[in-house]
Every structure is written in structure tokens, then in C-alpha cells.
Amino acid sequence: MTSDVIAFxxxxxxxxxFFSWSCYRRFGLVLKGRPDNRFDAVxxxxxxxxxxxxxxxxxxxxxxxxxxxxxxxxxMVLLIANAEFLLxxxxxxxxxxSRLPDGAYFTLACIFDIVSVLALLSVILAxxxxxxxxxxxxxxxxxxxxxxxGMVGFLMIAFFGMHASEIARGTERAxxxxxxxxxxxxxxPSGASVGSLETAANVFWWIHAVVLLSFLNYLPYSKxxxxxxxxxxxxxxxxxxxxxxxxxxxxxxxxxxxxxxxxFPWKGLFDSYACTECGRCxxxxxxxxxxxxxxxxxxxxDIKVNLLKNGPGDGGEVLPLIGGDGEGSVxxxxxxxxxxxxxxxxxxxxxxxxxxRIVDMRRNLVEMKAKFPEELLTxxxxxxxxxxxxxxxxxxxxxxxxxxNVQPFEAGKTEYLFxxxxxxxxxxxxxxxxxxxVKILDAGGVSWGTLGxxxxxxxESLRRLGNEYVxxxxxxxxxKMFEEKGIKxxxxxxxxxxxxxxxxxxxxxxxxxxxHHTEFINSLIKEGKLKLNASGDLGNxxxxxxxxxxxxxxxxxxxxQVVAAATGKAPxxxxxxxxxxxxxxxxxxxxxxxxxxxTLINVARVEEALEKKAETIxxxxxxxxxxxxxGLKDKDAAEEVRVLDLxxxxxxxxxx
Amino acid sequence: xxxxxxxKQVPDTTQVKVDPVTGTxxxxxxxxxxxxxxxxxxxxxxxxxxKYGFRVAVISMGPPTAEVTLRKTQALGADExxxxxxxxxxxxxxxxxxxxxxxxxxxxxxxxxxAIIMCGRQTIDGDTAQxxxxxxxxxxxxxxxxxxxxxxxxxxxxxxxxxxxLEGRHEIxxxxxxxxxxxxxxxxxPRYPTVPMRLMAEDADIALWDNKEMNIDxxxxxxxxxxxxxxxxxxxxxTKGQILGDETDKPEDVARSLIDKMKEKDLLSL
Ligand code: SF4
Ligand code: SF4
Numbered sequence: 041m042t043s044d045v046i047a048f049x050x051x052x053x054x055x056x057x058f059f060s061w062s063c064y065r066r067f068g069l070v071l072k073g074r075p076d077n078r079f080d081a082v083x084x085x086x087x088x089x090x091x092x093x094x095x096x097x098x099x100x101x102x103x104x105x106x107x108x109x110x111x112x113x114x115x116m117v118l119l120i121a122n123a124e125f126l127l128x129x130x131x132x133x134x135x136x137x138s139r140l141p142d143g144a145y146f147t148l149a150c151i152f153d154i155v156s157v158l159a160l161l162s163v164i165l166a167x168x169x170x171x172x173x174x175x176x177x178x179x180x181x182x183x184x185x186x187x188x189x190g191m192v193g194f195l196m197i198a199f200f201g202m203h204a205s206e207i208a209r210g211t212e213r214a215x216x217x218x219x220x221x222x223x224x225x226x227x228x229p230s231g232a233s234v235g236s237l238e239t240a241a242n243v244f245w246w247i248h249a250v251v252l253l254s255f256l257n258y259l260p261y262s263k264x265x266x267x268x269x270x271x272x273x274x275x276x277x278x279x280x281x282x283x284x285x286x287x288x289x290x291x292x293x294x295x296x297x298x299x300x301x302x303x304f305p306w307k308g309l310f311d312s313y314a315c316t317e318c319g320r321c322x323x324x325x326x327x328x329x330x331x332x333x334x335x336x337x338x339x340x341x342d343i344k345v346n347l348l349k350n351g352p353g354d355g356g357e358v359l360p361l362i363g364g365d366g367e368g369s370v371x372x373x374x375x376x377x378x379x380x381x382x383x384x385x386x387x388x389x390x391x392x393x394x395x396x397r398i399v400d401m402r403r404n405l406v407e408m409k410a411k412f413p414e415e416l417l418t419x420x421x422x423x424x425x426x427x428x429x430x431x432x433x434x435x436x437x438x439x440x441x442x443x444x445n446v447q448p449f450e451a452g453k454t455e456y457l458f459x460x461x462x463x464x465x466x467x468x469x470x471x472x473x474x475x476x477x478v479k480i481l482d483a484g485g486v487s488w489g490t491l492g493x494x495x496x497x498x499x500e501s502l503r504r505l506g507n508e509y510v511x512x513x514x515x516x517x518x519x520k521m522f523e524e525k526g527i528k529x530x531x532x533x534x535x536x537x538x539x540x541x542x543x544x545x546x547x548x549x550x551x552x553x554x555x556h557h558t559e560f561i562n563s564l565i566k567e568g569k570l571k572l573n574a575s576g577d578l579g580n581x582x583x584x585x586x587x588x589x590x591x592x593x594x595x596x597x598x599x600x601q602v603v604a605a606a607t608g609k610a611p612x613x614x615x616x617x618x619x620x621x622x623x624x625x626x627x628x629x630x631x632x633x634x635x636x637x638x639t640l641i642n643v644a645r646v647e648e649a650l651e652k653k654a655e656t657i658x659x660x661x662x663x664x665x666x667x668x669x670x671g672l673k674d675k676d677a678a679e680e681v682r683v684l685d686l687x688x689x690x691x692x693x694x695x696x
Numbered sequence: 697x698x699x700x701x702x703x704k705q706v707p708d709t710t711q712v713k714v715d716p717v718t719g720t721x722x723x724x725x726x727x728x729x730x731x732x733x734x735x736x737x738x739x740x741x742x743x744x745x746x747k748y749g750f751r752v753a754v755i756s757m758g759p760p761t762a763e764v765t766l767r768k769t770q771a772l773g774a775d776e777x778x779x780x781x782x783x784x785x786x787x788x789x790x791x792x793x794x795x796x797x798x799x800x801x802x803x804x805x806x807x808x809x810x811a812i813i814m815c816g817r818q819t820i821d822g823d824t825a826q827x828x829x830x831x832x833x834x835x836x837x838x839x840x841x842x843x844x845x846x847x848x849x850x851x852x853x854x855x856x857x858x859x860x861x862l863e864g865r866h867e868i869x870x871x872x873x874x875x876x877x878x879x880x881x882x883x884x885x886p887r888y889p890t891v892p893m894r895l896m897a898e899d900a901d902i903a904l905w906d907n908k909e910m911n912i913d914x915x916x917x918x919x920x921x922x923x924x925x926x927x928x929x930x931x932x933x934x935t936k937g938q939i940l941g942d943e944t945d946k947p948e949d950v951a952r953s954l955i956d957k958m959k960e961k962d963l964l965s966l
Contacts, residue, residue: 410888472944648715
């Protein structure tokens, strides 16, 4: 055994030991989280991992994602090359791919050579990008980023240096197939002695070895922990689209929500390791976009920093998870700014679950500390006492129908319950939508009835705001009433009611067929039950996707088809549309709060609609309606541009 | 020291409708709530607890169903809750009610030094604002009404300094303890219960005191002890005005047409 081999064994063993210890320390912390079953349906998870991690499905949806794709796959291929490199260093005479038959060896050598140059090029490109036209967030240009890129670059240069020296020395039998290394060898001055070439090869070999092992050990301490965690994170990703939050069990001995980092489910902690700090979530976040302190990327980063600081529980000072303002703490303000629009989760390449984490922490504030923005106190009391956000007397629920004849729902006689929702019943503007839906249902010959005064709020805002206790009571009460009255099929006109009755109530075992008016009207049209006179009266109709219809429930086409049928023309799309649509600002209970920081979200969205020369803005949600109405007033455009609900557009087009 | 907060369970009057035929109130199906003024009295009591470490006992006279309201006070942090309930207490006016409440306070004060009796200014069903003062006069203690701030409780010298809100001015009053304080709604913003406290309150003990326990002369309580009797409840005739415009009009336009109307009727001196 040469002294080189002995030296390498020592270095290698130390590096591996340290790496294992780092991983044990870091990943051990994840196990402190609450249980969360992510091991079911393993085959499905396996496919997710192949598709999203190895296929880089979401990564490549952005221009520079291709670069990452190349680097990722170069990395995968070079993993084999480097494993061979390390083993060869430990036992040079036993393990070496040069011992393979010529054909196999030449192929591998050729592949590794080409892949290495691809990796080097994408590293150079990444560095240039960061220096010249960087992504918006500063972390992309952090020391961390350059250290890692530098290491990878160095590794490739050492690789070529090593092989070029070998080729120049004439000891590389695959030389003809290693084009790049061969080229490297050609620029070595021909007078170099065999001895100096051997030394050069040796030096490059050691550089390669040391950089490789340092790289490995640097990973757990940098944002490149994602190299280790993001592939498994795609395996652990939620199997269903996340449509809501988990239930809580209200037992005396429990704590509620998350006030300390280890109260998160373990997957929430693992998420923070998997974050690549790519910043895509912040790029699409309406709060970040309008200059508010909430940045989903930072939120996840803070969870990680907090875990690393508090997780070991070594008696040091405890970093508060909520309330602090430094790195590793999330301020209360940040938590209340989220509209739960879900844009962050939709775009995250490694399926990090931001919204459930935000609601977890809101729950802690509301349920354990009774701390929340002032405006919410009235909301909470109104909901609990009068079962509507405004605290209006329940007797007024039927006021919208003062001039028409509405039948109560009766099991056996009526097919559908038309669940009006609080906005549809109490809000003056949205009552017009309700009446339009009624007109359409009647025109389509649908058998429907309402709950009249007995209708209760579904509790949506409370759930998103973290007031799970009161939501839980409201959900049970509603489900009990639906069961008692034999209600099975429900039509809603509000995406928030829709998603709550459909997805949230499912957690309570409710067996309901819930349909939003957009889908319902679309099927009435398709079945030929509505006679529409498409006219161009409404001018240029710009369509706005509601978060809780689109991203949460994947209803994108139905409303567009309905607009086309009712106006004779497909609606105009805004710049950000469908799954990338920008929130109106009212979701997540934000409807009931003021925006204290930055600019207004609804105004930003209105501006986007105005850019498209909107004459009519079509919405499908009472909250969107209010937000657009207000935004247009803000832009002094309320005279020229009107906001109409999809149902209103259809009702106008109904031939009498 | 002890603070006794008096609360009442009342029908949510915004939901009470008048029967168009008989003219009587339809109470059926109307939910009960804690009298909104009393939520401020309770909050102020709890703030004294937080600040001076006083113990807070809540008393309420009413039917057994009023227990729900008392539970709510426990979820908010009251230390003890007592329901004063007996058929003999029924039909009481403010005079007879204050008799029972005062007696309950007296009983509580036997065991523990009484500092303050906290009441809401009035209830939303009776709207008399007489019960608080009634308790004070029966107990012969200080009587501080229309209080919108408690400046200080001086435990050593046994006195309390409060601010009273009068028309167009404030008045600072110092009074000896024990004192009855009737608070205005603007005195504070009531807190919201945490879930652990709600769960705790779900199976907390609510004491029940009937007249066996209280032993008050039956001639002075309930219907018999009442100086007033309700003959009839009706809603006053309302002369209907005219509604101009509709709910969807722009606020600016509504305001403008209102001003025009006022000018027209010569109600504005411009
Ligand atoms: S859900 Fe929407 S508002 Fe909330 S953090 Fe994500 S992108 Fe931002
Ligand atoms: S959470 Fe996802 S989208 Fe956001 S920075 Fe991390 S990896 Fe990127």
C-alpha cells in the first residue's frame, strides 16, 4: 500500500465520519416533528419522485430550469464516476473502471468526459447569470451560492487536469474517446517530462479528492442541503392536491397550532431542508409582490433556521418561532398577510407546503394566545354568534329573495340545495349574482331549494384564519343539518363555500356532491338546457381566475367556456392566468382585514386587467367581486369598466 | 380581594322580531347571548385580576339555561361562577333583581374581602340601567356609574379612582371600597377566549344558589317583590319614511342627495 493510499484512507474516513455525523444531527431533528403518514401508496410516491425529482418536471418550467436540469443530470451521472473515483482511491488495484473490457470502458470514459464539460458549462452559465442578470432575491448571489458553484467548477477542472495529464503521459488507453481531456492534453507543452506529468496528475487527483469530500461535507450546512433532501421530498409530497388544512383534536391535554418548531409535522420540517431557495414562491406571492414583509421563501428559511437553532435543545437561548423579527423567527404580521392563494405551493419545484404551515402558526396565535389583528375580533364574534361575517341578524338571510318566490329545500321533492352563502345573501352587490343564479337555474329547469333563514355560514374564513375550534363547531352543525334535511347535492355560488363544503367537510365524513355555479352552468349549456343569445354588449371581457376555483379545485375551463357561450367570444386572458393567476387579495380571511403594508393587492390585479383594455371583468366569486369593485374605484375606472359575475353575464344572455 | 362581576343572559335583541298581528315580541328561536355591556364589565374585572391579583367571581340571576353564559365567563378567566336560580326569583323587575344580586354579593363578601362589584351600564333587553345602582344602595357601598376608565385601585387605603363620562366632560372620582362600578362599553375591548380555557370551562363547576341557599324573604323578590309590572309589550307605531336611491348607489351620490334634501327642508344653515 502506497503512502498516498494510506493518506487517502485517513482523509476519506474522516470526511465520511463527519458527513454522517452532520446528517445524523440535521436529519435527526426532523424526527422531532409531529407524526404525519407519508409512507402510504409507495408506488405512487415512487413515480412522483421519478417524475418530479428526476424528471425535474416543475424545475424546467422556467427558462433557467433547463440549466438546472443539465446540472442535475450531470450530477447524477458523475455520481457514478465519483463513486468509482473514491473507491479507486481506496483500493487502486482492485476497483477501477479501466479494468472493464475496452468497449464498456471507452463508452463510460466518453460519457463522463462529455457530461463533465456540460456540468462545467452550466456552472459557468449560472455564475454569469448571478453576476449579470440575477434572480430577484439576494440569496441567489449569496456566498453560499458562489462557494458551491466554485466547488463544482473546481471539481470539473481538476477532473480534466487529471485526465489531460494522464493522456499526455500516454497512460490513458481511452484517450481517443475523451475528447475534452484529449484537447486538454494537446495544450500541455510537449516538452513536459513524464515525471512532471505524473506529479501534475497526482496533484489534480488530490485536488479532485479534497474538493469532492469538502463539497459533500459542505452540503448539510448550506442551502444545498436540498441536494440531499429534495429528491426524498418529492417522494413524500402530498398525494392529493392540498386543498385545505388538517383537523385538530380538541382534547384538554393537547396544544393547538404550532408555536414551537417541533410542533410542526415532520414533513413540514423536512420541507425546510428541501428548499432550494430558488425564490419562485416569492416571485408569485401577492403579498411579496405588493411590498409586504411576507415572503414565502423566507418563511420556509426561517423555519429551517429555527429548527437548527432550537431543535438540538442544548439549553441555549430559545429562538421564538413566532414573534421575533430576526432570522429564524416569523413575525405575527407576516402570518396574517397570507391570502392562502396557493400560488407558492403551485410553483414550488420540490412541493413545499407553505399554506398549511402558515395556518398552523395562525392557529397557535388564535387558539393558544388569542392574539390576532383587531379587525378579527368582531369577525370571530359575529361568526360565533350570528353565523355570518357581518353580524347581521340571521333573519335577514332571505332578504335577497324579497321580490321572488323561493322554495325551501325538501328531501325527495327538491334535487339540489342552492347554498347562497353569506356574501350572496347579505352583500348588496352580490345579491344580484344570487338572483342571476336563480334565473339560470329556473331557465334550466333545475329542481332546487334553499335553507332560507336556517342557512349557516360554512366557516371558511375562520378555518383559514386559524380559528379551528369555532370552525370545527360550525362544520359539525352544518353537516348535522344537511344530514337531517337529507341534503346530498349542493350548488354554491362562492368558491370559498364550494371548496369548504366539498373538501373541508369531507374530513368530517360528509358525503356531499358539491358543484360550483360555473361548472353547473357549463353543464346546463352543454346539455342544451339554456338558450343563450350571445351578444357583444359587454365589450372586451377579461377573465379573472379565483384561487379557490382554479388552483384549489382545478376549475379553469368551465368558466371560460361559459363566457364564450354567453358572449360569443372567448374571454381575454390576463398576463397571469389559470394556475399562475394572481389573487384578488381577499382569500385566507384577508377579506376582513386591512392591508397595512405596501400597495394594495386588488389594485395590482385591477391594473393587470386594465392593461388588457378590459371593459368587463368577469369574476366567479363574491370576494373577487368586492375586491375588483373597490380596486376599480381606486383607479378611477369604475365608470368605464364593470365587474360582473359569470352568472350575471349568462343571465343577461338568456333569451326571454 | 374579591371582584364580583354581575352578568345577565339576554335574548339577542337584534334578532327579536315583532309579531305583525299581535304586536308582541317573538322570542322563540332567538338565541341568547351575554349582555354586551356585561362583557365589558367582565373584561374590566379580569383586568383588575391581571393587575392586582384580585379574584373574580361572576354571578348571574336567571333560568338554568343561563349556565351557558356563566361558562363563557370561565373560559375568559373568571375564577368562580354562581348561577342564582329559583322559581321564586322569576318575574322580577330591577328592584327585586337587585335584591337577589345584592344578597349574593353579601354572601360572597362573608368569606372574602370585597373590593368591587362590576356591572355593565345597562342590559339590552331592559335598558333601565337601574340594577347596578340598586345593588349599591342595598349594600350601602360606593356607587360609580358611567365609568369609562378605572384609574387605580388603592388597596392600602381601600379606595378606587375612576373616570366618569358625563355630557361633554369627564369627572375623576375617588371613592372608598367596596364600590359598585357600572362601566360603559368604551372602557375596554373584551378579550377572546383561548381554546384551552374554553375546554377547561366546558366541565368547570358552576355553583347553583337557589333560595334555600340564599334564604331571602319571598315578599322582596321575584314578582312579589317587584314594584313594577309589565302590562303589555308592543312596538311603537313607526311612521315610515321614504327610502331614496338604493343600496348600490355610490356613497358620494347618497351623501350629496342627502345634503340637497336637507337644504330643501331648510335643515342646514350654510
Ligand atoms: S399562499 Fe399566496 S399569499 Fe400566501 S404565501 Fe403563498 S403565495 Fe403568498
Ligand atoms: S419554497 Fe420552493 S419555490 Fe420557494 S424558494 Fe424554496 S424551493 Fe423555491
